[in-house]
Amino acid sequence: MYIDQLRQEIQFKIVYYGPGLGGKTTNLEYIYSQLDPSVRGELVSLKTKDERTLYFDFLQLKFGRINNKRPRFHLYTIPGQKHYGFSREIILRGADAVVFVADSQPARMKENLDTLADLEKKMIAQKQSLDKFPWVIQYNKRDLVNSMSIESMQASLNFLNVPWHQAVALNGKGVFETLRSVIDLIMVNA
Numbered sequence: 001m002y003i004d005q006l007r008q009e010i011q012f013k014i015v016y017y018g019p020g021l022g023g024k025t026t027n028l029e030y031i032y033s034q035l036d037p038s039v040r041g042e043l044v045s046l047k048t049k050d051e052r053t054l055y056f057d058f059l060q061l062k063f064g065r066i067n068n069k070r071p072r073f074h075l076y077t078i079p080g081q082k083h084y085g086f087s088r089e090i091i092l093r094g095a096d097a098v099v100f101v102a103d104s105q106p107a108r109m110k111e112n113l114d115t116l117a118d119l120e121k122k123m124i125a126q127k128q129s130l131d132k133f134p135w136v137i138q139y140n141k142r143d144l145v146n147s148m149s150i151e152s153m154q155a156s157l158n159f160l161n162v163p164w165h166q167a168v169a170l171n172g173k174g175v176f177e178t179l180r181s182v183i184d185l186i187m188v189n190a
């Protein structure tokens with residue numbers, strides 16, 4: 001959280017974290033496509049030539065009021081590919097909340113678990129811990145016929161019983177529900 005006294009703004013940082021190709025960028029693209037320019041900035045995406053996130057995506061949302069201040073929500077995605085660990089560390093710095101986007105395909109479960117472990121490790125390096133931090137899980141790609149059952153995904157990933165949502169980010173299903181729930185968590189903790 002950062003308070004800009006001059007502009008009377010409160011800035012919150014929300015980081016979309018998760019395995020490569022899980023759908024983090026797709027979440028931001030959908031949010032961007034649905035909101036009026038008066039409440040959102042431009043979507044800044046730095047991509048490799050095969051459409052993978054290179055450094056991060058960034059989108060600013062501006063709505064609501066807290067006391068006399070205007071909240072600004074800064075949404076970031078991390079690059080999920082393994083070799084971008086240092087970028088992930090930097091982007092996670094100063095986060096107020098995390099959306100963990102899990103991929104529902106059985107073949108991606110190990111990646112989900114590895115990435116959650118990577119997140120916890122980076123949190124600890126920043127003297128934080130997932131059990132005392134606002135975060136939600138999004139089970140994405142629910143449209144795929146071979147997607148895992150929610151029960152088994154919950155059992156594997158949601159050991160801290162955080163809020164969770166099912167989603168098909170590709171067509172927007174669950175995207176705003178996820179965003180709303182992470183903003184609610186931030187507000188409770190602010």
Ligand SMILES: Nc1nc2c(ncn2[C@@H]2O[C@H](COP(=O)(O)OP(=O)(O)OP(=O)(O)O)[C@@H](O)[C@H]2O)c(=O)[nH]1
Nearest residue numbers: 020021022023024025026053079080141168169170
């Ligand atoms: N079937 C299906 N495909 C999806 C869904 N969400 C995203 N995708 C696809 O999955 C691929 C990867 O999506 P991205 O949003 O680029 O994934 P990412 O998590 O940003 O990946 P990195 O930037 O490499 O970390 C793209 O081809 C998307 O169209 C979904 O809900 N269902």
Ligand SMILES: [Mg+2]
Nearest residue numbers: 024025052053
């Ligand atoms: Mg991406």
